Amino acid sequence: xxxxxxxxxxxxxxxxxxxxxxxxxxxxxxxxxxxxxxxxxxxxxxxxxxxxxxxxxxxxxxxxxxxxxxxxxxxxxxxxxxxxxxxxxxxxxxxxxxxxxxxxxxxxxxxxxxxxxxxxxxxxxxxxxxxxxxxxxxxxxxxxxxxxxxxxxxxxxxxxxxxxxxxxxxxxxxxxxxxxxxxxxxxxxxxxxxxxxxxxxxxxxxxxxxxxxxxxxxxxxxxxxxxxxxxxxxxxxxxxxxxxxxxxxxxxxxxxxxxxxxxxxxxxxxxxxxxxxxxxxxxxxxxxxxxxxxxxxxxxxxxxxxxxxxxxxxxxxxxxxxxxxxxxxxxxxxxxxxxxxxxxxxxxxxxxxxxxxxxxxxxxxxxx
Amino acid sequence: xxxxxxxxxxxxxxxxxxxxxxxxxxxxxxxxxxxxxxxxxxxxxxxxxxxxxxxxxxxxxxxxxxxxxxxxxxxxxxxxxxxxxxxxxxxxxxxxxxxxxxxxxxxxxxxxxxxxxxxxxxxxxxxxxxxxxxxxxxxxxxxxxxxxxxxxxxxxxxxxxxxxxxxxxxxxxxxxxxx
Numbered sequence: 001x002x003x004x005x006x007x008x009x010x011x012x013x014x015x016x017x018x019x020x021x022x023x024x025x026x027x028x029x030x031x032x033x034x035x036x037x038x039x040x041x042x043x044x045x046x047x048x049x050x051x052x053x054x055x056x057x058x059x060x061x062x063x064x065x066x067x068x069x070x071x072x073x074x075x076x077x078x079x080x081x082x083x084x085x086x087x088x089x090x091x092x093x094x095x096x097x098x099x100x101x102x103x104x105x106x107x108x109x110x111x112x113x114x115x116x117x118x119x120x121x122x123x124x125x126x127x128x129x130x131x132x133x134x135x136x137x138x139x140x141x142x143x144x145x146x147x148x149x150x151x152x153x154x155x156x157x158x159x160x161x162x163x164x165x166x167x168x169x170x171x172x173x174x175x176x177x178x179x180x181x182x183x184x185x186x187x188x189x190x191x192x193x194x195x196x197x198x199x200x201x202x203x204x205x206x207x208x209x210x211x212x213x214x215x216x217x218x219x220x221x222x223x224x225x226x227x228x229x230x231x232x233x234x235x236x237x238x239x240x241x242x243x244x245x246x247x248x249x250x251x252x253x254x255x256x257x258x259x260x261x262x263x264x265x266x267x268x269x270x271x272x273x274x275x276x277x278x279x280x281x282x283x284x285x286x287x288x289x290x291x292x293x294x295x296x297x298x299x300x301x302x303x304x305x306x307x308x309x310x311x312x313x314x315x316x317x318x319x320x321x322x323x324x325x326x327x328x329x330x331x332x333x334x335x336x337x338x339x340x341x342x343x344x345x346x347x348x349x350x351x352x353x354x355x356x357x358x359x360x361x362x363x364x365x366x367x368x
Numbered sequence: 369x370x371x372x373x374x375x376x377x378x379x380x381x382x383x384x385x386x387x388x389x390x391x392x393x394x395x396x397x398x399x400x401x402x403x404x405x406x407x408x409x410x411x412x413x414x415x416x417x418x419x420x421x422x423x424x425x426x427x428x429x430x431x432x433x434x435x436x437x438x439x440x441x442x443x444x445x446x447x448x449x450x451x452x453x454x455x456x457x458x459x460x461x462x463x464x465x466x467x468x469x470x471x472x473x474x475x476x477x478x479x480x481x482x483x484x485x486x487x488x489x490x491x492x493x494x495x496x497x498x499x500x501x502x503x504x505x506x507x508x509x510x511x512x513x514x515x516x517x518x519x520x521x522x523x524x525x526x527x528x529x530x531x532x533x534x535x536x537x538x539x540x541x542x543x544x545x546x547x
Contacts, residue, residue, distance in 0.1 A: 214465070278417075279467065280417060282413070
């Protein structure tokens with residue numbers, strides 16, 4: 001008769017097997033449709049994880065007392081959405097959204113109260129023109145020996161060969177204008193890829209703060225963020241970054257990185273901000289929402305949530321716009337030309353880093 | 369809007385359960401011992417853009433007990449086992465409170481898995497509570513190999529700054545080889 005395995009060997013064999021298995025997470029897609037439960041979940045999650053209560057001087061408890069009485073257990077879902085959206089509007093934060101199957105809430109006041117300072121039609125027709133090149137997502141042209149680059153969205157990925165080609169092709173020019181006006185953001189990875197091609201050395205460009213616990217001011221110590229030169233060559237001549245109030249999120253991040261570089265001038269209007277990384281969450285009823293989950297500071301401690309000021313503030317003039325001109329681009333080209341002329345008159349190398357760039361370009365084109 | 373959560377888990381455990389002769393009888397054998405269980409879970413919400421993934425790594429020291437009864441059904445000899453475990457000490461690594469990286473990964477500006485593993489904490493019974501129960505039938509074949517079918521249940525609770533609870537039901541079909 002078979003024996004009960006009296007030794008432990010069988011049990012060791014049984015339990016030491018590395019087991020792979022098929023599993024299904026038993027998560028209810030609509031755990032609760034109760035309006036009150038959903039409202040409380042939204043309020044509590046933001047109470048613990050939103051990062052700008054102190055910076056924006058938001059009394060979240062007072063907001064609860066204002067909005068919570070507007071719903072009860074019988075509130076219709078569209079009314080619930082409206083109440084939640086109105087509550088979220090108090091953040092005035094472009095990274096705070098509520099996504100229901102029938103509607104998405106979004107706050108645009110952070111830029112709609114300001115001039116647009118941007119006319120894509122004029123750029124397309126009169127600056128990029130018919131000769132414009134499109135290097136990946138970067139539309140570009142050479143205007144008066146100055147490279148002009150228009151980047152519509154940081155959501156459009158920049159490939160390394162794209163930026164290699166562009167930087168090498170612009171190496172001998174007076175300078176480069178990078179236009180991120182009305183670029184509403186996307187991936188900060190693209191921001192880093194692009195900015196690293198203008199870095200002259202490793203520099204501290206930002207500090208990130210992450211939440212450690214639920215209290216409004218409970219953060220880990222700031223984490224330093226550095227920008228380093230990347231790729232086979234970098235452009236270290238004069239660079240002007242054009243920005244406006246809709247330069248938001250990853251655009252703001254790009255502007256912050258470029259701000260730390262000595263050969264870069266920020267021009268246009270204040271950027272739109274959006275310094276935090278938006279994090280996602282889900283309500284018990286299946287609606288999604290996102291919110292600013294981290295804080296970003298400039299190296300000097302300045303909070304960039306509400307944007308970054310330009311070095312040269314200039315608005316788009318209606319009279320110029322009517323003539324098909326963009327006086328912000330014109331000013332950027334003029335500034336670069338003046339810098340090149342000043343450098344030439346002073347006996348310095350007329351184009352900072354030019355020799356290095358040309359050598360680098362030659363090396364780049366000789367690569368197998 | 370439908371939640372889409374993908375769940376992946378990987379588990380490796382070693383358990384030593386010697387026979388406790390003093391508590392055993394010819395029809396019932398009692399085993400007790402300890403084990404080392406290592407688990408890795410990865411949950412990803414397919415609709416989240418910036419908040420994936422959610423990994424959990426657990427390394428547990430567990431105490432186990434098992435009872436095996438010998439049964440005769442339709443002339444066949446079967447062994448019915450039931451048992452359970454309790455975890456007095458565990459090491460757990462998870463993401464930070466709200467950001468989808470661990471503290472060590474953030475500090476190192478590196479998402480490397482080693483940085484994730486070393487970011488955990490040691491928890492006693494007050495921090496991590498875990499208990500498992502299982503029951504199953506085993507039939508030993510004439511060649512010495514065995515077939516098993518088990519049901520496992522596990523309940524777990526991690527009382528951290530970002531507390532989490534979960535439970536699992538599992539059905540196991542096993543072939544045991546008599547080397």
